[in-house]
Amino acid sequence: MAIQELPLVLQTSYAELTDLLRAQTASDFPAGSTFRKREISGKSYWYAQEPTGPQGRPPERYLGPDTEELAAAIERGQAAKADADARKAIIRSLKAAGLPEPDTLTAAILEALAGAGVFRLRGVVVGTVAFQTYAGLLGVRLPGAAIRTGDVDIAQDYGVAVGIDDALETSFLDILRQVDKRFSPVPHISSQTAATTYARPGGYRVDVLTTNRGKDRDAPVTLPSLKTDAVPLRFLDFLLKETVQAAVLSKTGVLVNIPTPERYAVHKLIVSTLRHSVGESAAKADKDVAQAATLIEAFSVKRRLNDFNEVLREAKKRGVGWRERLQTSAGRLPEEIRLLSKLLT
Template sequence: MQRIPLNIQTLYADLQQQVAVASADEATVVATSIGGIRYLRLQRWVGASRTVEHLGRADDVAVMARAEAARTEMAHRQERRRLVSTLRRLIPGPTATLGRVLDAIAHAGLFRRGAVLIGTAAYQCYPPLLGAVLPSATVMTQDADLATADLALEGEIAGDSMTAILQRADASFAALPGLDPKAPPARFRNAESFVVDLLTPQRRRSDRDPMPLKALAAGATPLQHLDWLIEDPVPAVALHGAGVAVMLPRPARFAVHKLILAQKRGAHELAKSRKDLAQAAAMVAALRLNAPFELDDALDDARGRGRDGWARPIERSLAQIGDLTGR
């Protein structure tokens, strides 16, 4: 396994710090004249869409202050772009489509309000946190999963629908109908067949599927073990553009969840099961190298939650990936 050099890890830490304090005023200042009066506005790119905020007259003191702040923030953004470019020379970043999707979701504030990126899209963001480059064969994906526990079930979020958010990344995104045409959509797809799924922890067997997310005009598919996976998530930066702030499951929990999930797949999902095992194997190897106690703690915690649904699938997956030294 290829370790990420310490200087590159330091650059990533610098990027993460800069992204965390970035201002919403990062935008290009554009001037226009109407009736001989000069006005200013801010233009921002979100995903693949341009948004415009009108500030007011160019001779207004408050408007001039906002414009100057925007110019300063754009200089910081350019510096972050250079950092992302440097990091991507060693650490693979997300595809352009995934990067735009994450940018649109982050801009809408979903990660700040409890959404957690999971699945292979999250897996691609782990190398800087693990200090190791993960095998490229295990990061191929055509979808992004969002676990929306707090966001979905613990209060409304004022704002756009999920469809509108995703259409900022790609105008061709549309909701896919489920088995019940009256149920809110939990899956969205663009013209390139890139899919975004909304998921939520299953609280009881009687949970509605999908669970309604009224504020997003969407739904979320309830899944077992998801509440354990996304408990106490960690911040990370997706290496796209000037860096996109996301939230991820804790690395060790992600690895253990993959061990479980690989054994839960049906016979028709053999390819996904193999991908789960490949990702789990890579994550376990990286964690044993750089964070062995975190991995042991996650394994112990999961095994202690039950034999059939937790410990047994973990043991089977560890045996399959050849890691027979798990406690």
């Protein structure tokens, strides 16, 4: 088999990175902030220098006079700075071992979305960016051909979007424009006033997706908690049913929500049958099947095929149409991968 398991030390390092990122979310200051106390007219005042972002180095921020409460907050921030340094060291070792890392723009977008609260509000990274994180999550090396991407897909369950009593402070578009002011909404084909895609010059896209309730429909819907429109997609409810947290290997790491790898693999087999047979869509279908095959092989290496087959059984129980799509996609898998799974049983 082509899939190789990572050394235990690297698997442990990835788990430690994820734990450090979870702890960082409790800090009062952005990761990497530094602090300075100034003496002015005999009194002590604290200032914070937040880390350099996509728009450059922000101005130093005045925090206030030296009080017990502020000192406690700064102590948490200094601990977060130490954690950030530790995360950088771990990330360097993971990258050196060949784990996938996002391009600079994708990393900046994910960090901005995380900082704004998108993942706190149960936004989920789907698509190839999510697939990249399965290397660390599963503890394996993934082939490079299956992890290349030029966009970001963010999904949120529609029931969560309208039911959660919280929302972003600013619009989804404004968050993207903090990274690159050239991001613009792309009007949806069915509505000139709605946008589910945001693009910048060069073709980079951020797509927002949501679950489809009832009959198939093309019209976008509004996600009030994320302050954006989204395109409803069939089968997305199956993908988002179970999610986990994962670490993206950006500069200091960013914690995101992703579908479980078993659910991702089954979903990719299903949606590969929705692609057209020519052009770009055919290439996407090939990529869907390749990613599913890679994960099935990884499940075998990690002795997790039972987990995959349990999710597969759930999909088959959803009806004849689901079973037919899985059988069709199974025919496109390499023979050795079909034998590993129970797709044709």
